[in-house]
Amino acid sequence: MRTATAFRLLVPAVALLAAACTDQIDPFEPESPPTADGGGSERGDLASTPNQTHWADGYLRSGASSADSYTPGPYSSFNRTARFGGPITITRVAGTTGRYVATFPRLSSYLGSKSTVHVSGYGGYDNDRTYCKPAGAYLSSDKVEVRCFNPSTGLPANTSFSLLVTRSYSDLAFAYANQETAASYTPSSQGSSNPAGAINVARRGVGQYRVTFDNLGTQIPPNILGHVQVNAVGTSNAYCNPYYWGTDGSPNLYVDVRCFATPTGAAVDRRFTVLFLLPADHLAYAWAYDPTAPSYSPLAPYSSNPYRTPTNVTRRGVGLYTVDWTGVNNVLFNEGTVQVTAYGSNALCKISSTFATSVNVLCFAPNGTPVDSRYSVLLGS
Numbered sequence: 001m002r003t004a005t006a007f008r009l010l011v012p013a014v015a016l017l018a019a020a021c022t023d024q025i026d027p028f029e030p031e032s033p034p035t036a037d038g039g040g041s042e043r044g045d046l047a048s049t050p051n052q053t054h055w056a057d058g059y060l061r062s063g064a065s066s067a068d069s070y071t072p073g074p075y076s077s078f079n080r081t082a083r084f085g086g087p088i089t090i091t092r093v094a095g096t097t098g099r100y101v102a103t104f105p106r107l108s109s110y111l112g113s114k115s116t117v118h119v120s121g122y123g124g125y126d127n128d129r130t131y132c133k134p135a136g137a138y139l140s141s142d143k144v145e146v147r148c149f150n151p152s153t154g155l156p157a158n159t160s161f162s163l164l165v166t167r168s169y170s171d172l173a174f175a176y177a178n179q180e181t182a183a184s185y186t187p188s189s190q191g192s193s194n195p196a197g198a199i200n201v202a203r204r205g206v207g208q209y210r211v212t213f214d215n216l217g218t219q220i221p222p223n224i225l226g227h228v229q230v231n232a233v234g235t236s237n238a239y240c241n242p243y244y245w246g247t248d249g250s251p252n253l254y255v256d257v258r259c260f261a262t263p264t265g266a267a268v269d270r271r272f273t274v275l276f277l278l279p280a281d282h283l284a285y286a287w288a289y290d291p292t293a294p295s296y297s298p299l300a301p302y303s304s305n306p307y308r309t310p311t312n313v314t315r316r317g318v319g320l321y322t323v324d325w326t327g328v329n330n331v332l333f334n335e336g337t338v339q340v341t342a343y344g345s346n347a348l349c350k351i352s353s354t355f356a357t358s359v360n361v362l363c364f365a366p367n368g369t370p371v372d373s374r375y376s377v378l379l380g381s
Helices: 107-111
Strands: 058-061 077-079 089-092 099-103 115-122 131-134 143-150 160-167 172-177 199-205 208-213 227-232 239-246 253-260 272-277 283-288 311-317 320-325 337-343 348-354 358-364 374-380
Touching: 058 337, 107 160, 115 143, 115 227, 115 272, 115 337, 131 227, 131 348, 143 160, 160 337, 172 199, 172 208, 208 272, 227 253, 227 337, 227 374, 239 272, 239 337, 253 272, 283 311, 283 320, 320 374, 337 348, 337 358, 348 374, 358 374
Parallel strands: 115 348
Antiparallel strands: 058 077, 058 160, 089 099, 099 143, 115 131, 115 160, 131 143, 172 272, 199 208, 208 253, 227 239, 227 272, 239 253, 283 374, 311 320, 320 358, 337 374, 348 358
16 A cells, blocks of 8 residues: 655744734735655645545546536545645536536646546446547646537537546656657657656557557566556547557557547547556556457456456446446545546447446447447546
């Protein structure tokens, strides 16, 4: 278990006026959150009693997709700097459809110069085939803009989503591939982090990319291959999926990405983010590799359950799946966060619902038709 770090609350001095005057407190600036340490191995909750250590730095699940502005519930949202600012808010941009801004007060100053955000469509059970993506690749001025779409038309749609924010740590890496058509380049530093070295993005064809994390393979423990999430970034209806990740026997970690447009599924050049992570406290994940099997246990090197108990994937129908991490509710904080990305095809996947130990995943073709698909899914807090 990682040890949470305690931070001392600074108490401002109080000046008392003469007895003849009304008592008052001298004006003072509100306390700022501590500055992140630049990517160490420790995560620390900034609480008055530091007895928890969340895996994510911030997350939320939206609910009222048509409301003008609201605060998500405490069981499905978290901000590591909550005690230094106001509540998390979700605002639907006035006069728009499928456009939202999530605000995590004071979190940007804690995350520092490197952070990443990931977004998945959420809710609607098995009937709402919509999808969502971040408009930007990292937290900016405490805000993340989210865009959501209907795949059958490719047009914006009001819907719910799940959002994750994290900074750099030694057990994860991320990249913001910000140049759509460049042959080879170093990605944006603000949305990229590799604890082992440099990062390179190479374009291999229309909508086809390889992200290389130098020397990261040397930091992956034996018999563990980690987990990958991918998001397209921007305001268009494009989406991106992982097609492969691994070391190919080299010291480097490679992640292949493909990007597409709805409703045609045609390959397109787009910006995207990649998040690679390793097992951690309060984090469960799985790679569902067999889309038509009635029930199976996912491959152990690509799966993690912090409760150290079995994980099971069940197919409930075409494109309908349940992933269950036995006992995981005993180590998560409340409902946590969920993310999913289709794998190895031009399908899309979203989280349709969640339960105490499991999530339901819904996958569909670029035009919204249900389809069986492989996918990567995580549940954390």
